[in-house]
Amino acid sequence: MRTKIISMLNFSKLYFILVTLIFFLSSCDSDNNSVAVEINDYSEQLATDNALLVDYLSTHFYNYQDFPRSENKIVSIEIDTISGDNANKIPLIDQVQQISVPLTDANNAIINHTLYYIVAQQGSELERKPTIVDSTYVAYKGELLSGYKFDERVSPVWFDNASVVSGFRYGLQHFAPGTYSVNESGIIRFQDFGQGIIFMPSGIGYYASGLAAIPNYSPLVFSVSVYTTNESDHDNDGILSKNEDPDGDGNPFNDDTDSDGILNFNDIDDDGDGILTYNEYDKDKDGVVDDTDNDGTPDYLDSDS
Numbered sequence: 001m002r003t004k005i006i007s008m009l010n011f012s013k014l015y016f017i018l019v020t021l022i023f024f025l026s027s028c029d030s031d032n033n034s035v036a037v038e039i040n041d042y043s044e045q046l047a048t049d050n051a052l053l054v055d056y057l058s059t060h061f062y063n064y065q066d067f068p069r070s071e072n073k074i075v076s077i078e079i080d081t082i083s084g085d086n087a088n089k090i091p092l093i094d095q096v097q098q099i100s101v102p103l104t105d106a107n108n109a110i111i112n113h114t115l116y117y118i119v120a121q122q123g124s125e126l127e128r129k130p131t132i133v134d135s136t137y138v139a140y141k142g143e144l145l146s147g148y149k150f151d152e153r154v155s156p157v158w159f160d161n162a163s164v165v166s167g168f169r170y171g172l173q174h175f176a177p178g179t180y181s182v183n184e185s186g187i188i189r190f191q192d193f194g195q196g197i198i199f200m201p202s203g204i205g206y207y208a209s210g211l212a213a214i215p216n217y218s219p220l221v222f223s224v225s226v227y228t229t230n231e232s233d234h235d236n237d238g239i240l241s242k243n244e245d246p247d248g249d250g251n252p253f254n255d256d257t258d259s260d261g262i263l264n265f266n267d268i269d270d271d272g273d274g275i276l277t278y279n280e281y282d283k284d285k286d287g288v289v290d291d292t293d294n295d296g297t298p299d300y301l302d303s304d305s
Contacts, residue, residue, distance in 0.1 A: 037208045037216055042105045046113055049201035049219045056145045056219075057096060057116065061089035062197060067120045069195075077120060077197060077223040079143070092118065092199075101170045101204050102251070115167055116199040123176030123194030123226060130177075130229040132169040133162045133241040133252050133265055137177075139225040150213035156190075156227045162234065162241065162253075162265070167200030168222060175226040190227045198222040234265050237277040239300075241265035246301060257301050273303040280305075 062079045069075040082089050097119075100112040130136045136159050142151040161169040178193030202217045210216040232241045244265040245252045255264045258272030270277045280300040283290055290299045299305040 037210075039106075039208050040217065042103065042111050042203055045207075045217060046111060046201055046203055049203065049217070050114060052145060053114075053116065053199055053201060053219050054093065056221075057093035057199065058091050060092050061086065062092065062118070062120070064090065064095065064120065067195070069121060075195070077141070077195060079147075079197070079221070079223070092116075092197075096199070097174075099170065101166055101200075103166065103203050111203070113167075113201050113204045115170055115201075115204065117171050117174055117196060119174060119194065119196040121195050123178045124192035125178060126176045128177055128229050129175065130161060130172055130226070131231075131242040132166075132173055133234070134232050135160050135230040136172050137227045137229065138172070139227070141223045143221045143223075144214070144218055145221065148213075150211075156225070160232065162232070165200075165205050167198065167204035167220065170204070171198030171200065171222065172224065172226060175224060177226050177228045180228060193228075194226045196224060198224060235268050235277070237268055237270075238281055239277065244270070258303065271299075271301050271303040271305075273305075 059082055060079050061082055062077055063075075066075045079092075080086060080089075082091055095118050096116040098114050098116045101115050102110050103113055104110055137156045138159055139153050139156040140151075141149060141153075143149050159168075159172075161172060175194035175196055178191050180188050180190045182188055199219070199221050201219050205218065205220045206214055206216075208216050210218065214220070233239065234241045241252060244255060244263075246255055246257060246264070252265045253263060256262065256267070257264055257270045258267070260267070260272055264270045268276050268278070271280075273280075277300045281289060281298070283299075290305075291297065291302070292299050292305045293302070295302065295305075297305070
């Protein structure tokens with residue numbers, strides 16, 4: 001039965017990747033015929049976006065009174081303006097948490113963008129919170145600050161967190177998944193999953209490259225439900241992508257040991273010595289990472305080993 005569940009989930013993942021590829025290929029083709037967009041300065045745009053986000057968070061609320069939800073109840077997150085009958089609602093600004101998300105600009109300067117998020121209800125599987133390079137099975141709704149809904153998936157779809165905009169991947173890591181069961185008809189039912197909202201400036205969204213329904217330089221709001229997750233090994237080298245982080249800063253997107261332009265978590269030969277990482281990581285299969293010359297650098301990261 002577990003094999004059946006995993007197969008169904010993997011099919012959904014493959015289908016979504018195919019649909020996404022077709023969509024983005026179509027988007028790229030249409031962009032070739034569009035007018036070139038002037039690229040704004042990241043720091044200046046960040047200041048503009050953050051002011052817009054703070055104003056939005058200060059004047060809007062979500063249906064927090066519906067959380068925590070009851071065991072068998074599906075609750076949709078709804079955001080509205082604080083006014084009229086809703087004048088006494090708690091504003092989002094008083095409920096959000098925030099983190100800094102690093103972005104490297106064209107001059108290789110790191111600009112930290114503030115991402116805001118709210119956990120409306122945390123999932124039960126806290127030890128399985130996704131990292132920024134894992135896969136997540138997610139239902140979501142994407143909106144502009146105007147309230148315009150540009151996308152929605154009521155039925156969950158698989159995302160490779162390494163392939164989505166950075167604001168989304170950094171936001172999803174704060175939501176734990178739940179559990180699932182299968183009835184006699186083979187229908188999967190998810191329970192106690194995480195739900196919440198992610199608010200991001202355009203720099204860690206689509207910035208100047210917008211999509212058909214998303215104008216350039218748009219801060220974004222995503223309401224998400226994280227049903228389940230999978231740990232990823234993008235290059236199939238036997239090392240989980242989240243662990244391909246030699247500097248230990250929690251960000252596998254800045255690790256390229258052999259400086260070949262391929263990040264370690266996508267590189268089948270991390271140290272560029274011609275020996276596959278898979279064959280260097282633990283040659284004797286004793287469960288201990290090999291360091292043949294005892295220099296403190298594992299063989300798979302040491303081109304001199």
